[in-house]
Amino acid sequence: MAASVPFTPAVAAADDVAPSRNTVWRRFRRHKPALVGGIIIVLMGLVAITANLITPADPNFIDQVNWQGYPLAPGVAGHLLGTDENGRDLLARLMFGARISLTVALFAVIMEISIGTFLGAISGYYGGWIDFVIMRTTDVVLSIPLLPLLLVITAIVAGTSNKASLNFGVIVLIIGGLSWPAVARLVRASFLSLREREFAEAAKALGNRDGRIIFRHLLPNAMAPIIVQATLEVANVIILESTLSFLGFGIQPPTASWGNMLANAQSNITVAPWAAIFPGLCILITVLAINYLGDGLRDALDPNT
Amino acid sequence: MLLVSVVLFSILQAAPGGPLTPYLQNPHITQADIERLRHNLGLDQPVYVQYFKWLWQVVRGDFGWSTSNSEPVIQAILDRMPATLELMGCAFSVSIVVGVVFGIVSAVRQYSWLDYLITTFAFFGQSMPVFWFALMLQLAFSVVGVTAFGYHFSLPSAGISSLDTFDLGDRLQHLVLPVIVLSLAFIAQYSRFMRSSMLEVLRTDYMRTAAAKGVSHTAVILKHGLKNALIPLVTIIALTLPGLFAGAIITETIFAWPGMGRLFYNALGQFDFAVLMGYMMLVSFLVIFCNLLADLCYAWLDPRVKYT
Numbered sequence: 001m002a003a004s005v006p007f008t009p010a011v012a013a014a015d016d017v018a019p020s021r022n023t024v025w026r027r028f029r030r031h032k033p034a035l036v037g038g039i040i041i042v043l044m045g046l047v048a049i050t051a052n053l054i055t056p057a058d059p060n061f062i063d064q065v066n067w068q069g070y071p072l073a074p075g076v077a078g079h080l081l082g083t084d085e086n087g088r089d090l091l092a093r094l095m096f097g098a099r100i101s102l103t104v105a106l107f108a109v110i111m112e113i114s115i116g117t118f119l120g121a122i123s124g125y126y127g128g129w130i131d132f133v134i135m136r137t138t139d140v141v142l143s144i145p146l147l148p149l150l151l152v153i154t155a156i157v158a159g160t161s162n163k164a165s166l167n168f169g170v171i172v173l174i175i176g177g178l179s180w181p182a183v184a185r186l187v188r189a190s191f192l193s194l195r196e197r198e199f200a201e202a203a204k205a206l207g208n209r210d211g212r213i214i215f216r217h218l219l220p221n222a223m224a225p226i227i228v229q230a231t232l233e234v235a236n237v238i239i240l241e242s243t244l245s246f247l248g249f250g251i252q253p254p255t256a257s258w259g260n261m262l263a264n265a266q267s268n269i270t271v272a273p274w275a276a277i278f279p280g281l282c283i284l285i286t287v288l289a290i291n292y293l294g295d296g297l298r299d300a301l302d303p304n305t
Numbered sequence: 306m307l308l309v310s311v312v313l314f315s316i317l318q319a320a321p322g323g324p325l326t327p328y329l330q331n332p333h334i335t336q337a338d339i340e341r342l343r344h345n346l347g348l349d350q351p352v353y354v355q356y357f358k359w360l361w362q363v364v365r366g367d368f369g370w371s372t373s374n375s376e377p378v379i380q381a382i383l384d385r386m387p388a389t390l391e392l393m394g395c396a397f398s399v400s401i402v403v404g405v406v407f408g409i410v411s412a413v414r415q416y417s418w419l420d421y422l423i424t425t426f427a428f429f430g431q432s433m434p435v436f437w438f439a440l441m442l443q444l445a446f447s448v449v450g451v452t453a454f455g456y457h458f459s460l461p462s463a464g465i466s467s468l469d470t471f472d473l474g475d476r477l478q479h480l481v482l483p484v485i486v487l488s489l490a491f492i493a494q495y496s497r498f499m500r501s502s503m504l505e506v507l508r509t510d511y512m513r514t515a516a517a518k519g520v521s522h523t524a525v526i527l528k529h530g531l532k533n534a535l536i537p538l539v540t541i542i543a544l545t546l547p548g549l550f551a552g553a554i555i556t557e558t559i560f561a562w563p564g565m566g567r568l569f570y571n572a573l574g575q576f577d578f579a580v581l582m583g584y585m586m587l588v589s590f591l592v593i594f595c596n597l598l599a600d601l602c603y604a605w606l607d608p609r610v611k612y613t
Contacts, residue, residue: 140309143596144589147551151573152581159576239434243555246436249573266440266559270448277444280437288432295428 027300034296040289048098057089059096060254071272082274085264090275093256094282100257101283104172105237111176112237113230116183121214121222123184124191135188138181147243150174154249171250175237186229190222224301231294235287242283258283309589313582363586378583382565388465389564393553395484400491401542405535407492408499412507412534413526423496430493435552439486439559446482463561483560487552491545498541503534536607543599550588 028034047054056079057063063072063083074082074090081090123134153174194200195218203217238258244250245259253260258279265276411423446460461479506512507530515529516522550566557566565584572580 140312143309143547143593144312144585145547145550145592148554148569148581148585148588151554151569152578152585155573155576155581156578235432242434243436247555247558247570247573262437262440266443269440269444273444273448276437276440280434280440283434283437284429284432287434288428291428291432 024300028296031296031299033292034299037289037292037296040285041293044098044286044289045102047095048102051095051099055092055095057092059092059256060088061092062087063089071268071275073272074274081278082272084261084275085268085272090261090278093261094258094278097256097258097261097279098282098286100168100251100255101238101241101259102286104168104175104241104251104257105234107172108176108179108237108241109230109233111172112180112233113183113226115176116180117187117219117226119180120184120187121191121219124188125195125210125214125218131188134184138184141178141181146178147240149178150240150244151247151249153178154244158249168251168255171241171244175240179233179237179240183226183229183233186225187222190225191218194218194221228294228298228301231290231297235290235294238283238287238290309593313585313589378579381568381580382583382587385563385565385568388562389553389557389566391465392480392483392487392557392562392564393549395480396487396491396552397549399484400488400495403488404492404495405499405531405538407496409503409526409531409534411496411500412503415504420500424500427493427497430489431497433489435486435490435555436559438489439482439556442482442486443559465563483556483562486560487549487556490552491549494545495538495541499534499538502537503530506530506534509533536603539599539602539606543596546595547588547592550592 063079071085072079072083072087079089079091081094083089084093119134119138123131154171157170157174191214200213200218203213208217241250242257242259242262245257246262248260248263250259251257253263261279262276265272265279269276407423407427411420414420460481465476465479507526512525512529515525520529553564554566554569556562557564558570561567568580569584572578572584
């Protein structure tokens with residue numbers, strides 16, 4: 001990372017420079033839970049990507065031969081994890097649910113981090129009225145509880161046209177568009193201290209444009225906390241999306257998402273506990289793995305905090 | 306606060322159909338009636354005029370009319386507030402007490418098996434999807450039940466009480482599961498925060514001084530350490546407050562708790578935007594108020610902090 005900062009003065013103290021890739025990897029490897037977390041994420045990602053190749057059945061196919069109105073137990077009629085209340089293979093739905101849940105999280109976080117980083121960067125770099133406007137906006141968004149706000153907006157979208165319009169893209173836009181303020185604050189804080197550093201002044205003295213200073217000189221030095229935050233946000237968004245879907249205002253059936261698979265599970269919990277257990281277990285394992293990964297990354301990238 | 310109200314008002318404007326939606330669906334009301342209603346209710350005036358009118362109503366506690374409950378929004382919310390406060394108050398106290406105790410134990414016995422147990426628990430708590438945890442507890446404690454010491458226990462999975470008259474035992478039984486569900490994430494957060502805060506305090510000079518002066522171990526930790534480690538927790542508690550309201554919506558929905566969160570969820574299904582906005586206004590106001598309170602507490606608790 002240090003290499004991407006061409007104007008770092010040679011006098012800078014050793015701990016002033018971002019750690020090299022090797023150091024980061026060595027520190028990360030020592031953090032066993034994070035390593036395990038990383039492996040689980042990679043496996044989940046692989047399942048999500050190859051869902052259509054490895055799936056035991058079509059996720060929306062109703063096994064009309066064996067299904068007689070109530071969920072099939074795990075192992076019955078070749079359904080490894082059983083079926084849901086509509087006779088659809090649970091394992092297949094879990095795999096395709098992984099695809100939806102993970103892509104929603106990925107895209108929403110990319111959107112959230114882009115907006116947050118951009119606004120935080122210009123806010124911290126320019127200060128003045130730009131900073132004032134952006135920071136008041138984040139204050140406002142942060143003081144409205146996120147989940148109710150998301151629910152109200154999805155309800156408005158659903159009420160304006162119909163619930164089917166709450167598709168993948170809309171959910172990503174709504175979550176990504178409302179969860180950036182925390183990132184903006186974080187980036188602003190590191191820009192406030194970075195812009196006072198010598199290399200920033202050097203870059204300015206050399207006549208670089210503001211845009212170049214922000215994105216080529218300052219941003220690489222602010223990446224560590226952003227990466228950690230992005231990781232943890234993926235976990236948050238998975239929970240948010242599954243909560244919205246569970247309450248019926250997220251990904252709409254028949255598309256499977258880990259959240260909406262649980263929506264009907266409560267009423268069937270006495271007859272089909274497996275339909276309630278497995279989707280939630282997937283969410284828990286994935287989110288836990290991501291949280292451990294983020295924790296390990298934090299230790300590896302920035303051992304001072 | 307004013308900015309929040311502007312944002313919420315704009316969202317309300319974007320809501321489909323506006324306040325007249327229920328009348329639009331009524332075949333006995335003609336287009337002319339609609340126009341007359343629109344005029345009488347001031348809906349044909351410019352947006353900013355409507356905004357100030359709405360704001361004035363809100364200030365006087367008038368949040369509009371709930372179309373799904375056929376009562377004033379403020380009435381609907383106030384009726385359900387005690388139940389929510391009961392649930393949130395209990396969960397809040399449990400989270401703070403358990404979180405602080407876990408954090409202290411974890412910090413004082415750093416790297417012991419107890420510390421590992423608590424930190425692992427905290428990670429699970431933070432990663433747990435609230436609604437799934439609730440379902441699993443219902444499955445374990447209400448559907449299946451627990452057999453221990455020769456007795457078969459099961460806890461109620463829905464509602465605030467099963468009796469018409471007030472009975473403390475009955476109420477407490479109904480509280481157990483929702484409170485566990487709601488407080489889990491916060492116990493996790495508070496204990497992790499308390500642990501790092503306590504570790505920091507344990508390393509300071511005044512702790513060493515106190516120990517050197519012959520104060521007993523427990524007294525050092527509880528009197529000198531805890532007092533200082535608690536200060537930053539105030540900010541964290543204020544920051545997690547919006548999460549408590551969000552958690553209450555999910556918890557109340559799953560446990561059929563007759564509170565504000567359930568009112569909100571039902572209003573969602575009915576597209577009753579007056580209730581939704583009333584709830585949002587109230588909750589945002591509470592959050593801002595508590596943040597302010599936390600700032601004041603912080604300055605009062607920590608004389609080193611000065612506001613200019």
